[in-house]
Amino acid sequence: MENKIRVIVAGALGKMGRETLKAVNADKELELVGAADVKFSDANMKEEGILAGLNIPCYPDLERLINEVKPDVMVDFTNPQAVFGNAKIALQNKITCVIGTTGLKDIELEQLEKLAYANETGVAVIPNFAIGAVLMMKFAREAAEYFSDVEIIELHHDQKMDAPSGTAIKTAELINERWGIRPPRAVRELEKIPGCRGGNLGNIRIHSVRLPGLVAHQEVIFGGPGQSLTIRHDSFDRAGFMPGVVMVIKKMAGRKGLVYGMENLL
Ligand SMILES: NC(=O)C1=CN([C@@H]2O[C@H](COP(=O)(O)OP(=O)(O)OC[C@H]3O[C@@H](n4cnc5c(N)ncnc54)[C@H](OP(=O)(O)O)[C@@H]3O)[C@@H](O)[C@H]2O)C=CC1
Ligand SMILES: O=C(O)C1=N[C@H](C(=O)O)C[C@H](O)C1
Numbered sequence: 001m002e003n004k005i006r007v008i009v010a011g012a013l014g015k016m017g018r019e020t021l022k023a024v025n026a027d028k029e030l031e032l033v034g035a036a037d038v039k040f041s042d043a044n045m046k047e048e049g050i051l052a053g054l055n056i057p058c059y060p061d062l063e064r065l066i067n068e069v070k071p072d073v074m075v076d077f078t079n080p081q082a083v084f085g086n087a088k089i090a091l092q093n094k095i096t097c098v099i100g101t102t103g104l105k106d107i108e109l110e111q112l113e114k115l116a117y118a119n120e121t122g123v124a125v126i127p128n129f130a131i132g133a134v135l136m137m138k139f140a141r142e143a144a145e146y147f148s149d150v151e152i153i154e155l156h157h158d159q160k161m162d163a164p165s166g167t168a169i170k171t172a173e174l175i176n177e178r179w180g181i182r183p184p185r186a187v188r189e190l191e192k193i194p195g196c197r198g199g200n201l202g203n204i205r206i207h208s209v210r211l212p213g214l215v216a217h218q219e220v221i222f223g224g225p226g227q228s229l230t231i232r233h234d235s236f237d238r239a240g241f242m243p244g245v246v247m248v249i250k251k252m253a254g255r256k257g258l259v260y261g262m263e264n265l266l
Pocket of ligand 1: 011014015062082086099102103129
């Protein structure tokens with residue numbers, strides 16, 4: 001097929017990066033043209049690329065990769081420290097960014113949006129590519145119309161760097177879009193162990209659990225007089241994120257500016 005979308009993956013040797021390489025490779029409308037990961041050191045780049053089953057340029061340096069392969073899209077699954085710098089490099093080179101990495105600050109999101117417009121390109125920041133998670137957030141927003149109290153528990157594998165998860169932040173933001181920011185609870189709480197009531201985002205409590213054996217899970221618990229409603233999503237395998245990743249890559253073609261959340265592309 002002609003005019004395939006040329007894709008590179010940053011963070012290619014990580015858990016999500018490896019899944020993304022497979023998913024992009026398997027899609028007829030996409031062409032995997034390069035991979036970046038700090039683990040591809042220049043000296044043993046070739047061996048590591050072959051080990052990862054790749055027959056494409058694999059560099060530790062994103063800018064060098066971009067200059068060589070001139071991709072249309074960069075997918076980023078790196079870490080909260082690396083993602084902003086990577087996205088800046090890509091946008092300045094007029095490359096569409098599909099960002100799965102969580103932990104971007106609000107100010108960084110604003111800067112990426114400006115940079116995207118300035119370079120007439122698009123950036124998608126997607127806290128969760130799993131359709132079930134997007135539905136969980138949508139249902140939570142709907143439930144917020146009928147309940148006025150909620151807490152969020154997110155549970156992840158023990159390698160996760162950022163807390164709370166990007167999904168929990170987005171969920172709280174969507175609920176607060178419906179509610180508006182409300183005053184804190186009237187009850188004067190005595191928190192005998194600091195932090196045990198969780199984090200506070202716009203007066204919604206978020207609790208982060210990190211344990212080996214977990215992948216990515218979240219419960220949104222609404223409470224009302226005499227009842228509660230729990231909306232839960234579980235990711236058991238990272239393959240579950242891939243239909244979303246592929247769909248977002250395709251839908252971002254030709255878009256300009258920032259898309260924050262996959263619900264805006266469905
Ligand atoms: N939006 C979504 O649906 C999902 C988002 N995520 C998010 O994606 C991100 C990645 O997750 P995961 O794959 O589990 O993490 P991993 O730690 O497994 O993978 C990250 C990879 O990126 C590499 N890396 C670090 N810095 C750079 C850089 N500057 N350039 C290129 N590569 C770099 C890391 O190398 P090294 O280990 O040597 O640092 C590592 O190989 C996280 O922020 C996570 O929260 C995860 C799942 C789903
Ligand atoms: O780090 C992960 O694993 C995940 N991160 C994303 C988040 O922070 O919400 C998405 C998913 O929960 C997996």
